[in-house]
Amino acid sequence: MRFSGLKILKEGLTGNKGWTNHWRDPQPKQEYDILIIGGGGHGLSTAYYLAKNHGLKNIAVLEKGYLGGGNVGRNTTIVRANYFLPGNSEFYSHSLKLWEGLEHDLNYNVMHSQRGLINLFHSDGQRDAFARRGNAMINQGDDAILLDMEGVRDLLPYLDFEQVRFPIYGGLYHPRGGSARHDAVAWGYARGADTRGVDLIQNCEVTGIDISQGRVTGVQTTRGQISAKKVGIVVAGRSGQLAAMAGMRLPIESHVLQAFVTEGLKPCIDHVISFGMGHFYISQSDKGGLVFGGDLDFYASYAQRGNLPMKEHVMEAGMTLMPMIGKARVLRSWGGIMDMTPDGSPIIDKTDIEGLYIDCGWCYGGFKAVPASGYCFAHLLATDKHHEFASGFRLDRFKTGYGLIDEEGTGSQHNLH
Amino acid sequence: MRIPCPTCGDRDRREFYYVGDAQIINRPSPEASEDIWNDYLHNRDNPAGVTKDLWYHENGCNSWLVVTRNTTNHEVQHAELVTKLKGDGS
Numbered sequence: 001m002r003f004s005g006l007k008i009l010k011e012g013l014t015g016n017k018g019w020t021n022h023w024r025d026p027q028p029k030q031e032y033d034i035l036i037i038g039g040g041g042h043g044l045s046t047a048y049y050l051a052k053n054h055g056l057k058n059i060a061v062l063e064k065g066y067l068g069g070g071n072v073g074r075n076t077t078i079v080r081a082n083y084f085l086p087g088n089s090e091f092y093s094h095s096l097k098l099w100e101g102l103e104h105d106l107n108y109n110v111m112h113s114q115r116g117l118i119n120l121f122h123s124d125g126q127r128d129a130f131a132r133r134g135n136a137m138i139n140q141g142d143d144a145i146l147l148d149m150e151g152v153r154d155l156l157p158y159l160d161f162e163q164v165r166f167p168i169y170g171g172l173y174h175p176r177g178g179s180a181r182h183d184a185v186a187w188g189y190a191r192g193a194d195t196r197g198v199d200l201i202q203n204c205e206v207t208g209i210d211i212s213q214g215r216v217t218g219v220q221t222t223r224g225q226i227s228a229k230k231v232g233i234v235v236a237g238r239s240g241q242l243a244a245m246a247g248m249r250l251p252i253e254s255h256v257l258q259a260f261v262t263e264g265l266k267p268c269i270d271h272v273i274s275f276g277m278g279h280f281y282i283s284q285s286d287k288g289g290l291v292f293g294g295d296l297d298f299y300a301s302y303a304q305r306g307n308l309p310m311k312e313h314v315m316e317a318g319m320t321l322m323p324m325i326g327k328a329r330v331l332r333s334w335g336g337i338m339d340m341t342p343d344g345s346p347i348i349d350k351t352d353i354e355g356l357y358i359d360c361g362w363c364y365g366g367f368k369a370v371p372a373s374g375y376c377f378a379h380l381l382a383t384d385k386h387h388e389f390a391s392g393f394r395l396d397r398f399k400t401g402y403g404l405i406d407e408e409g410t411g412s413q414h415n416l417h
Numbered sequence: 418m419r420i421p422c423p424t425c426g427d428r429d430r431r432e433f434y435y436v437g438d439a440q441i442i443n444r445p446s447p448e449a450s451e452d453i454w455n456d457y458l459h460n461r462d463n464p465a466g467v468t469k470d471l472w473y474h475e476n477g478c479n480s481w482l483v484v485t486r487n488t489t490n491h492e493v494q495h496a497e498l499v500t501k502l503k504g505d506g507s
């Protein structure tokens with residue numbers, strides 16, 4: 001089933017009876033060439049690109065719950081390519097290009113909206129740092145415009161510019177940044193993978209990884225044993241547990257990150273705004289809700305809900321930046337489990353076990369990475385070679401200290417990112 | 418979330434700084450291998466369930482504490498002074 005304007009018109013006139021399921025609900029087979037553990041954004045995009053770019057057919061995605069029920073459906077949907085360090089820059093640049101072609105590629109409306117992202121700065125030092133970052137973005141082939149205070153005021157007149165603690169000096173404007181409908185991204189990739197023959201198996205929790213003589217041979221699941229030649233672990237916050245099933249310990253600590261949404265309002269915030277000094281960022285969804293969030297709660301957690309101190313902190317920062325939001329009522333808040341690495345950058349690599357691969361460590365920034373991560377992880381799974389855009393995301397960089405990608409420049413240590 | 422500091426009693430989580438897994442208090446010897454140091458500095462059990470982690474009571478008695486918690490539901494079970502676990506001067 002292909003979506004088109006004509007099809008919508010036809011269905012509208014004939015009682016919407018012609019829509020079919022977006023994917024099958026297959027029984028797991030006894031054996032696959034490649035198993036992907038985790039049906040989040042990264043697992044689904046990996047399966048999609050394995051089928052599309054590499055022509056592989058005998059693939060299954062094993063998801064313990066339902067597709068898109070993890071972080072991919074819980075995040076605040078910022079899509080951007082404003083990274084600074086080699087290793088990250090080329091990867092996120094590639095990802096943004098994939099985003100820009102995604103709806104046509106998937107024939108699916110993921111509501112990708114390049115409404116522009118503005119990172120605010122509040123001192124001369126910060127201005128210098130953002131000018132440098134902007135230059136790095138331009139060198140990478142992406143877009144960045146350094147705005148002074150009046151430039152920001154033109155775009156965001158409702159901010160409190162004269163606040164005493166963090167007066168707004170300007171902002172780094174990234175016009176191609178924006179947002180997308182998070183679960184539509186999961187659904188679009190799921191449908192694309194299914195159409196190309198990938199089995200998407202839900203309610204199938206992996207409970208063990210079978211290893212024989214240093215080689216992976218399959219997995220144990222709540223729906224029985226499944227054999228495979230290659231296995232990719234793509235389970236975000238649960239990476240440590242899957243690794244433990246293979247006898248590995250990872251440089252990962254799982255933390256909870258919260259987000260908030262208000263009641264639906266008329267359009268008032270046209271961009272994505274990031275107020276780093278207050279650990280606060282905000283955008284407005286197409287339904288009208290103000291979607292905003294802040295920092296981690298800062299203690300290891302699998303609770304998928306956060307605590308009050310961070311809620312207060314986020315609300316205070318929001319009120320500091322734009323007092324007008326004080327009138328909006330918060331409808332809901334929730335949390336997702338983030339796979340935090342010591343340097344804040346991800347891992348796409350082989351493991352020491354033959355045939356076992358891992359894609360994890362996306363911290364709080366893995367939504368924008370969904371296309372490129374799947375693209376590059378599929379490349380690694382299919383060819384056993386690192387893709388040039390993801391060649392820096394090595395598991396052993398922590399051990400060797402070589403090739404750390406510490407975007408924030410705070411150090412390679414847990415609890416610093 | 419409240420943490421039962423052995424010196425100060427039940428105190429709000431805001432008074433404490435979180436460091437990470439309590440394995441950090443067992444520093445390997447400087448001569449230990451690269452693998453041991455890597456394990457100590459970076460790799461984590463990261464359990465979904467009961468864990469022990471290191472907290473600092475920065476807005477209280479300035480003690481380092483090993484806190485026993487459940488990571489799946491925020492339950493705080495116990496807190497112990499590091500000096501008591503390791504003996505003074507460590």
Ligand SMILES: Cc1cc2nc3c(=O)[nH]c(=O)nc-3n(C[C@H](O)[C@H](O)[C@H](O)COP(=O)(O)OP(=O)(O)OC[C@H]3O[C@@H](n4cnc5c(N)ncnc54)[C@H](O)[C@@H]3O)c2cc1C
Nearest residue numbers: 038040041042064070071072075076078206336366367368
């Ligand atoms: C509040 C919040 C805001 C965020 N904001 C942004 C943002 O603005 N921009 C951005 O780029 N990123 C953002 N992120 C980060 C982003 O959401 C994640 O980095 C990314 O979604 C993680 O990859 P994923 O989609 O594959 O994860 P998930 O969707 O979590 O997928 C992992 C899947 O693995 C499954 N699984 C786990 N264990 C097993 C098992 N044993 N067997 C089978 N399946 C298993 C899970 O059920 C889950 O469906 C945010 C995250 C949160 C929580």
Ligand SMILES: [Zn+2]
Nearest residue numbers: 422425477478
């Ligand atoms: Zn105390």
